[in-house]
Amino acid sequence: MSSKGQSSVLHKFKGVIFSTMSSEELLNSLDSFEAREDDVFLVSYPKSGTHWIAKIIENIPNARITLTPPIELGDISKFEELKTYCETRVIPTHLSYSMLPMNIKQKQCKIIYVIRNPKDIAVSFFHYYRDNPNLPSIETWHEFFELFLKGDVVYGSWFDHVLSWEEHKNAKNIFIISYEEMKKDPSKNIRKIATFLGLNMTDSEINQIVWKTSFTEMKNNTAKENCDPNHTICALTSNRNLVFRKGAVGDWINYFTSKQKRVFDELFTEKMKHSELAKHFGDYS
Numbered sequence: 001m002s003s004k005g006q007s008s009v010l011h012k013f014k015g016v017i018f019s020t021m022s023s024e025e026l027l028n029s030l031d032s033f034e035a036r037e038d039d040v041f042l043v044s045y046p047k048s049g050t051h052w053i054a055k056i057i058e059n060i061p062n063a064r065i066t067l068t069p070p071i072e073l074g075d076i077s078k079f080e081e082l083k084t085y086c087e088t089r090v091i092p093t094h095l096s097y098s099m100l101p102m103n104i105k106q107k108q109c110k111i112i113y114v115i116r117n118p119k120d121i122a123v124s125f126f127h128y129y130r131d132n133p134n135l136p137s138i139e140t141w142h143e144f145f146e147l148f149l150k151g152d153v154v155y156g157s158w159f160d161h162v163l164s165w166e167e168h169k170n171a172k173n174i175f176i177i178s179y180e181e182m183k184k185d186p187s188k189n190i191r192k193i194a195t196f197l198g199l200n201m202t203d204s205e206i207n208q209i210v211w212k213t214s215f216t217e218m219k220n221n222t223a224k225e226n227c228d229p230n231h232t233i234c235a236l237t238s239n240r241n242l243v244f245r246k247g248a249v250g251d252w253i254n255y256f257t258s259k260q261k262r263v264f265d266e267l268f269t270e271k272m273k274h275s276e277l278a279k280h281f282g283d284y285s
């Protein structure tokens with residue numbers, strides 16, 4: 001693994017790798033973040049479909065919400081910046097449950113946790129690493145697979161991240177949605193998201209959102225939105241072109257060798273044996 005230059009230097013916080021886009025000072029101060037009772041947190045391990053769900057929420061009519069930049073991106077001025085939002089804030093983050101600011105948990109803010117089959121995440125993350133100037137260079141899929149397996153990637157191990165949410169999965173302020181469920185039945189799941197947020201929508205409003213947030217529509221609109229820094233919710237880049245790649249379930253099959261599949265599946269079985277969250281992917285393999 002080589003570096004693409006100064007900007008790609010990574011650092012560790014509580015044993016987890018972060019890009020320098022998250023300042024050490026900001027990460028150290030997370031627990032001083034003051035949440036509001038009506039804040040909504042959109043949480044995910046990277047590449048789980050965060051932008052998709054964010055776009056859905058943004059399009060709910062009369063929601064009076066504003067999507068903010070991620071809580072862990074930038075420097076210590078971030079908390080002051082977040083205070084300037086007047087409407088209900090939808091705050092994205094890739095932080096695990098254990099790293100989330102205390103106040104969010106104390107106030108029992110609404111949290112949407114997005115999960116996705118880790119094999120598809122690995123492939124999506126590989127492409128993202130390769131094309132992102134803020135991350136170290138990765139030459140081959142094989143190289144990235146090994147890093148992903150060990151959790152030596154930004155935001156750490158997928159397993160640790162998902163398992164950090166396991167014991168909170170039934171909390172009434174937490175709603176869990178998977179990429180695969182969204183793909184299978186977007187209308188039904190958009191309604192579920194709106195209901196969780198306490199909002200009603202007509203069938204035609206839902207159909208509108210399904211159309212506006214389809215992969216093709218979102219990919220085609222990225223060029224426009226790239227000009228607006230507030231429209232990036234990813235803590236690793238401000239370039240939205242990197243986010244919309246294939247938008248499919250099961251692309252891992254084009255990358256994993258049979259040995260890699262076996263190794264990954266064994267680890268999955270071992271780590272996730274008591275996890276009910278994994279059921280959200282549908283058929284894991």
Ligand SMILES: Nc1ncnc2c1ncn2[C@@H]1O[C@H](COP(=O)(O)OS(=O)(=O)O)[C@@H](OP(=O)(O)O)[C@H]1O
Nearest residue numbers: 046047048049050051124214215234244245246247
């Ligand atoms: N509307 C829509 N429909 C289906 N799929 C979509 C959509 N929007 C984004 N995507 C896909 O989601 C992947 C990016 O996930 P994130 O938004 O979580 O990325 S990031 O970590 O915040 O950068 C990335 O997955 P891959 O295509 O597999 O790389 C995106 O293409």
